[in-house]
Amino acid sequence: MFSEWKFTIKDIAEKPDLFMSGHRACAGCAPATVLRLVMKAVRGPTIVTNATGCMEVVSTIYPYTSWATPWLHTAFENAAANASGIEAAIKILKKKGRIEQEQIDVIAIAGDGGTYDIGIQALSGAVERRHDFLFVLYDNEAYMNTGIQRSGGTPHGASTTTSPAGTVIPGKLEYKKPIADIMVAHEMPYVATASPRYWRDLITKARKGIEVNGPAFLHAFAPCPRGWRSDPSKSIELSRLAVETCIFPLWEAVNGEYQLSAPSKVIALRPERKKPVKDYLQVQGRFRHLFTPKFEKLIDEIQRITDERWQRLLKRCGMT
Amino acid sequence: MSSSAKTRKEKPITTLSSPTVGVDKTGFWRTFRPEVDGSKCTRCTLCWIYCPDGAITREEDDSPKIDYDYCKGCGICANECPVKAITMVREGE
Numbered sequence: 001m002f003s004e005w006k007f008t009i010k011d012i013a014e015k016p017d018l019f020m021s022g023h024r025a026c027a028g029c030a031p032a033t034v035l036r037l038v039m040k041a042v043r044g045p046t047i048v049t050n051a052t053g054c055m056e057v058v059s060t061i062y063p064y065t066s067w068a069t070p071w072l073h074t075a076f077e078n079a080a081a082n083a084s085g086i087e088a089a090i091k092i093l094k095k096k097g098r099i100e101q102e103q104i105d106v107i108a109i110a111g112d113g114g115t116y117d118i119g120i121q122a123l124s125g126a127v128e129r130r131h132d133f134l135f136v137l138y139d140n141e142a143y144m145n146t147g148i149q150r151s152g153g154t155p156h157g158a159s160t161t162t163s164p165a166g167t168v169i170p171g172k173l174e175y176k177k178p179i180a181d182i183m184v185a186h187e188m189p190y191v192a193t194a195s196p197r198y199w200r201d202l203i204t205k206a207r208k209g210i211e212v213n214g215p216a217f218l219h220a221f222a223p224c225p226r227g228w229r230s231d232p233s234k235s236i237e238l239s240r241l242a243v244e245t246c247i248f249p250l251w252e253a254v255n256g257e258y259q260l261s262a263p264s265k266v267i268a269l270r271p272e273r274k275k276p277v278k279d280y281l282q283v284q285g286r287f288r289h290l291f292t293p294k295f296e297k298l299i300d301e302i303q304r305i306t307d308e309r310w311q312r313l314l315k316r317c318g319m320t
Numbered sequence: 321m322s323s324s325a326k327t328r329k330e331k332p333i334t335t336l337s338s339p340t341v342g343v344d345k346t347g348f349w350r351t352f353r354p355e356v357d358g359s360k361c362t363r364c365t366l367c368w369i370y371c372p373d374g375a376i377t378r379e380e381d382d383s384p385k386i387d388y389d390y391c392k393g394c395g396i397c398a399n400e401c402p403v404k405a406i407t408m409v410r411e412g413e
Contacts, residue, residue: 009369013365017374020374021373021375021390022373025372026392027392027393028372028395028396029372031372032372032373033370036374233394233396233399234399235394236370236399236400
């Protein structure tokens with residue numbers, strides 16, 4: 001199913017950057033790191049389609065582009081529909097003998113708004129039709145591009161501009177939607193979660209997603225210093241803390257078979273390495289209100305949900 | 321697109337994109353400038369991997385070279401450096 005692609009740091013260093021510098025992402029933007037790393041995993045000619053979102057806005061300011069690959073912008077909701085169209089077009093052009101390339105890969109990129117909320121119907125349909133493409137979700141946990149509004153990916157208790165923490169509510173009242181599990185339920189050949197801190201893991205997973213025959217889904221965690229109100233230099237550290245606290249465990253599901261990835265497996269085997277969620281929450285300004293006496297109890301609540309989800313995942317992976 | 325293409329078959333099939341490094345030179349956003357201490361650096365290249373702007377390039381001997389035209393001064397490289405060989409210095413000092 002997958003080729004035994006092994007890479008050294010030298011291999012990827014020699015590959016040209018397909019997502020180039022000079023884009024206008026904020027300083028310390030982890031989604032930009034995610035895209036740079038994903039584009040290091042491509043195996044040949046690739047077409048990228050990008051839903052509206054931060055990464056579309058910052059990388060293609062008219063008349064420039066930061067993409068050294070064919071790139072299409074699409075509306076918020078239909079990145080996956082666009083990818084299916086591209087894939088179908090490639091198929092028919094190949095059949096008619098109008099393209100020489102043996103293999104052209106399609107990557108669809110969307111943020112959490114374009115996946116969790118607005119884009120899910122197009123994504124669900126494209127997966128059901130079994131189009132061969134990789135869908136990359138960079139999850140910065142709110143609509144950062146339009147001014148930090150809550151999305152389906154915003155975690156419980158996070159303060160955003162549409163769920164502001166104040167005297168009445170403690171930030172977002174609802175919980176984060178388990179989107180990767182929803183995608184596994186589509187009986188997809190490949191679903192994985194990744195974090196830019198574990199770059200080798202992320203590149204390997206992106207490559208597997210490209211190689212797999214059929215739809216693949218990569219859920220990449222991507223801290224946003226602007227919306228999370230954290231220090232720009234802490235973006236990569238946050239993506240490590242999220243894995244170490246089990247808020248965002250790393251796993252992959254090949255044909256529905258869950259398997260923990262190395263950074264999370266270490267924690268499953270040695271539970272004493274699991275950090276309390278407090279370590280992750282206290283570095284972010286969007287959770288600042290949780291450290292006041294009024295909303296203190298919410299930290300225990302977040303810890304409880306995290307533990308519950310972690311136990312459920314361990315059971316799925318057969319680790320209990 | 322070549323102007324000599326007359327029929328659809330002669331036209332290129334992919335969409336057109338002319339890649340240019342940089343929407344803009346983003347270096348002027350910077351408040352703090354990363355500086356590499358070559359004697360401490362172990363050439364692990366982690367700074368190159370994590371840089372969101374791809375503003376760090378690798379020299380022949382793997383030591384990092386920072387492109388100040390594009391570096392926004394976020395400080396990820398300084399924070400992630402395992403041996404703390406990168407320090408953030410305020411611009412103009």
